[in-house]
Amino acid sequence: MRLQPLPAFEDNYIWTLSDATGRAIVVDPGEAGPVLAAAEDGLTPVALLLTHHHDDHIGGVAALLAHWPDLPVFAPADPRIPQATVRVGDGDTVEIDAWRFDVLAVPGHTSSHVAFQGHGVLFSGDTLFSLGCGRMFEGTPAQMLTSLDRLATLPADTQVCCGHEYSRSNAAFARVVDPDNAALRRREQEILDMRSVSRPTLPVTLASERDGNPFLRVDTDAVRAAASRHAGTALTDRVDVFAALRRWKDGFRA
DSSP, X not given: OEEEEEEETTTEEEXXXXXXXXXXXXXXXXXXXXXXXXXXXXXXXXXXXXXXXXXXXXXXXXXXXXXXXXXXXXXXXXXXXXXXXXXXXXXXXXXXXXXEEEEEEOOSSSTTOEEEEETTEEEEETTEETTEEOOOSSSOHHHHHXXXXXXXXXXXXXXXXXXXXXXXXXXXHHHHHOTTOXXXXXXXXXXXXXXXXXXXXXXXXXXXXXXXXXXXXXXXXXXXXXXXXXXXXXXXXXXXXXXXXXXXXXXXXX
């Protein structure tokens, strides 16, 4: 199958996973235009998968349904996603023809956020980014860390497909936190090289994220020490380390 990110807005990605005939799953269409343009090139949506209710992830659904009224729309049980035709939650399986995805509840960014895993791919929405994680608009640090821990246990070769192109700014923060991490330095250079020619930095393997993403490395001495220095107090509890790291990132400017 072919995995392709369709750029949307300033830094969003709408993900598609298509078969040899062009029939495709479409993930988080925040606007319809990129999907309609891809359809002109042969893409045929067979279902929409939605990770959470934010408009930059669902704003194009109505227009796509106007074009393809029979499209099933799989989304979490959240009234803020009114276009859903199938509600999904943790442990559910989405099956459409040759496509099969497991549904993982990953609250933190929003209370009802889900991720979809299948075919060696993880559609993580705004929970896990390359070298970063989402802001906590509705969840707690404990919830978000539990969600990230869960995603980190997936197979190392999983292709992580995030909802935004945040890799360059995330890398700048990660290097401040963990400056001696050689794997992180390699990933940052890869990101800089890709963005210099306007290439997407995604997908990225989960193995790479485990090695470089500070939000997946709160148990390491280096990340814990950096978070403690920035917080001005010794942090030993891993949730406290994560919370301090997330607050630090919220105010960070490269």
